[in-house]
Amino acid sequence: MNYNIPEDLKGLTETEVATSRKKYGYNRLDAVKKESWVDLLVNILKEPMLILLICVSFIYVLTADYGEALFMFAAIVGVTAISFYQDNRSKKALEELEKLNEPLSKVIRDSKIIEIPTFEIAVGDLCITEEGKLINADGRIVHSNDFSVNESSLTGESFSVFKDSKSEDNKVYGGTITVSGLAVFEVENIGKETKVGRIGQSILGIKTEASPLQIQIRNFVKGMAVVGVIIFLAVCIFSFVKTGDFVTSLLSGLTLAMSVLPEEIPVAFTTFMALGAWKLMREGIIIKRSSIVETLGSVSVICTDKTGTITENSMQLKHLYDYRSDRIYEEAEFGTTALHELIDYSMWSSEPVPFDPMEITLHKIYEQTRKPDQRKDYQLFHEYPLEGKPPMMTHLFENEQKNRIIAAKGAPEAIISVSSLSEEEKNKIRKLIKDFGEQGYRVLGVARSQFEGNDFPDKQQDFKFDFLGLTVFYDPPKKGIKEVFKHIYDAGIQVKVITGDNADTTKAIALQAGIENNAPAINGSEITTSSEEDLLKLSEKATLFTRMFPEAKLEVVKALKKQGHVVAMLGDGVNDGPALKAAHIGVAMGNKGTEIAKSAAALVITNDDLDKLVAGIAAGRRIYANIKKAVQYIISIHIPIILTVSLPLFLGWVFPHIFTPVHVIFLELVMGPTCSIVYENEPMEKNAMQRPPRALTDTFLSWRELMVSIIQGLVITAGILWIYQYSADLGNDEFKTRSLVFSTLIFANILLSLVNRSFYYSIFDSFKNRNFLLAGISVLVLVLLFVILYVKPVSGFFSVKALSIKELGMTLIVAVISVLWFEVYKLVKRHLGRK
Structure with a gap:
């Protein structure tokens, strides 16, 4: 783009940049501390499961049971390694997202205009800012063209201020x-030394608010931790009273505490969210916070702009x-002579350096049809920016001979209302505008004026x-847009078109794009004059x-939120900022989006x-469904572990310590990767985008879903305890009984994960969704089971x-019966669903 920048503005050389950086540093608020791998490791070692394992290890060392102690230390290393791998993967994914979210800034260096990451701006740099861009450093204007700035973030005043190099400010x-x-x-202050940096240091201490799902999971894990402490104390006291053996009682209590703690759940949540955001990033969807992934799956209304989102923005x-x-x-x-004046004034009413596609087109038409080109002869000396309801803008130009051009353009209604036309002429032009609008055309009115003094x-x-x-x-709908809206409607999501264009054009384009509409269009002025009750009805219908x-955009978003909708707002302009910020998910366009829209948006x-937003919603639904599957799997498999450890002890069965910490930690090592690595990799179910969105307020497990998991766990427990009693009745010793019980639980665990x-489709349908990690x-796990059973030193240990x-074979049959009954439940569910 030609910026018409004076040739004497050359900018810093590479050497000057290096000198400036050495003196003033980088353009960032560096109070934000990055987590190192040491921090990750320390956080992992604070986990309750690791603390329990360390306690058990030291008890084994104190009782000189060095083999068990060594295994526990190996387990500590194993659990730490898995957690570190997961956390590090999540950290790297989030760092990649941060890099993509880093805005670029235009600077002049060595007489060339280049784009650099904003944090690389140096004191002394010549920065270029243009319409819709966020200013990223403090400085002094050295050249400007029709420049105005909104400083409300500092002053609280919402109107824009015109400035140039000669202004007092x-x-x-x-x-x-x-x-x-x-x-x-010219940049004078960067980073913490900027005005906003000095004001905003306190902002760095503000923590991101936890999402509803995070809060629910945290409360669930805390509840289970409390249950674990109560059970630990109960088992310790009960066992000690019965046996008088303090060490064995303590180990029994710790074993049960380990079996109760569902520490895999928070790990799974963090992993799912971070990797979900990273996978979306690779598809061209940049997410600012990984927790947004959770909200994506709940979107029930998409509010979209028309131009450039539904249409090509080709103008x-x-x-x-x-x-x-x-x-x-x-x-x-x-090229007709009769059009010269209309073409001239259309161009003069546009920005001298056009950014808007319509203005770029008008400049091109002027170039092609008007000779000589007078743009260099006239200087813009006064401007009225785009404003009013409906909006218009006016430019005042003057040449050296003091000849003036006063040109205005804007919404046809606005231009007609300020023009000296009779009512009859106005109605005639309104009829023309309506005819054009009904064909999907975008219409602007053009006018001229004269003014002395x-x-x-x-x-x-x-x-x-x-x-x-x-x-x-004419801005035609994008190719394939009908298919996109079909996918959105199939997913039970409503679409609202929020545009600055008129009703007739919007209706025509909406019809061509496949948007379902059976209500009259609502005008922005109607929104602001409606009562709260009426606005709620209008926004819904x-x-x-x-x-x-x-x-008006902001009011519609707020009204939809009050109705209980989860709102995704699509926008690209400066004016979309408030609505983007207010929506649950603000979505900005990467190519044509202004910097302020991108900074206000969450995605x-x-x-x-x-179509990428549809992919994001699908990913949100997949991830949420997979988190639920992981949590339900964890609950179901923890129940048989807890009851197999506790019931023989409380009921006084022949082998009260059928599982020791060694067995429980092996099961924990199996379950951790299954829920947080395998289920994260699970593909989306085929009906996920044919269901209505879930309410954001829904608990991550309803009572019905929780009961299903509890029943699954209890049936597996019944199978395991049956094989325990069957073995004891046969007169088998503790080692043989443990083998049968342990093998049944391992088989049941594998089958449960499949x-x-x-929770709807059969296990055979699920096999069609390939998940190589699960296989x-x-x-x-099967190889490790056979090593434990058949390799003598290991089986002895x-x-x-x-x-x-x-x-x-018998353990496998019991596991199959205790797990695969659920397939009958799913069959009945599918049958009733079809009815």
Whole structure:
């Protein structure tokens, strides 16, 4: 892009950048401390499970049971390694996200305009800021073109301020937003030394609010920890009273405490969220916080802009209506002499350095049809920015001979209302605008004015304008957009179109794009004048919201949230900032999105493809479903471990310590990777995007789901305790009984991980969704089981005996019966669902 920047602005050389950086450092608030691998390790060693393992290890050392102690230390290393691998993977994924979220800034260095990461801005750099960009350092304006800035983040004043190098206040400040035009500023302060840096140091201490799911999981784990402490004390006291052996009683209590603690759940949650965000990042969906992944699956309403989101944002100029000749001209006729004035004033009313696609088109048409090019002869000396409801803008240019051009363009209704037209003429033009709108065209009105002296009116609407005509653009819907909306509707999600365009154009484009609409369009002014009760009804019933401005957009988002909807708001402009921030998920477009939209949004779609949001919602649903599967698996498998450890002791059975800490920790080592690595890798079920979204307030496990998991666990327990009693009745010793019980539990664990891949589809349907990690870990667990049973030194260490083929087959049959009954439950569920 040609910025028309003076040649004397050369910027810093590489040597000067290095010198500046050595003196002033990087442009970042470096109070944010990065977690090192040592921090990760220390955090892992604080985990309750590790503390219990360390306690058990020391008890074994004190009782000179060095073999058991060595195994426990090996288990500590194993659990730490798995946790470290998971945490490190999550940390790396989040670091990758941070890198992508780092905004780029334009600077002049060595006379070249380049883009650099914002943290690399050095004191003395010449930074370029333009419309919609966030200013990333404090500095002094050295060159500007029609530049205005919104400093509300510092001053609280919402209006924009025009500044240039000669202004009394010619400074710009980091954290403020460029509203119009362009400025080059020399950087004076960076990082903590900026105005916003000095104000905002306290912000760094604010912790991110936990999501509903995080809170629910934390409370569940805390509850289980309390239960673990109570059971630990009960077992210790009961066993000591019965046996008088303090060490054995303490080990029994610790064994049970280990079996109760579901420490895999928080690990699984963190892993699922971080890796989910990382996988989405690879698909071009950048997520600011990994917990957003959870919210994505609950989206029930998508509020989308029209231009550039539903449409291509190509803005082809299809027609020009010239008021004086009262004629509509086609593309081939744009060189006609009668159109010169309309084309001239359309261009003059645009920004001198255009950013908007329509303005870029108008500049191109001017270049192609008007000779000589007078743009260099005239300087913009006064401007009224885009404002009003509906909006318009006015530019005042002057050349050296003091000849003036006063050009205005904007929403046709706005231009008609300020033009000297009779009511009959206005109605005639309104009819034309409606006809164009019904064909899906975007229409702008153009007008001119004359004014002597410099005592300009406060409002542009106070000029006396002559109406010149209409510019008629066509922005076609994107290819494949109908399919995208079909997927959204299939997922039970509503679509609301929130646009600054008029009702007729919006209706036509919505129809072409496949948006379901059976209610009249609502105008922005209706939103602001409605009562709260009416607004709630309007926001629920209406699909198309037209002639919208920032306050109206914000009100619609708030109203939808009050109705209990989880709202995703798509936006790309400065004016979308408040609504993006207010929505549950603000979604900005990576290509055409302004910097302020991207910073306000929680999610950025790098290639502006709405289908990516659908992919994000699908990923959110997959991850949430997989977390539930992991948690239900953990609950179901913990129940037989807890009851097999405790019931023989409390009921005074022949072998009260059927499981020792060695057996429990082996099972924990099997369960950890299954729930947090294997289930994270589980593909999405085929009906996930045909279900309505879940409410964000839903608990991660309903009582019904919790009961299903408890019943699964109790049935497995019944099978294991039956084989215990069967073995005892046969007269088998403790080692043989332990082998049978332990093998049954391992088989049941593997089968449960397969069955719980879906709580609706059969195990055979689930096999179609390939998960190589699940197959790999299942085979590894079976190999380890056979090593424990049949390799003598290992079987002696685990206090088990080798099983015959018949005995092994029996344990497998008991495991199959105690787990696969659930397939019958799913069959009935599917049958009733079809009915």
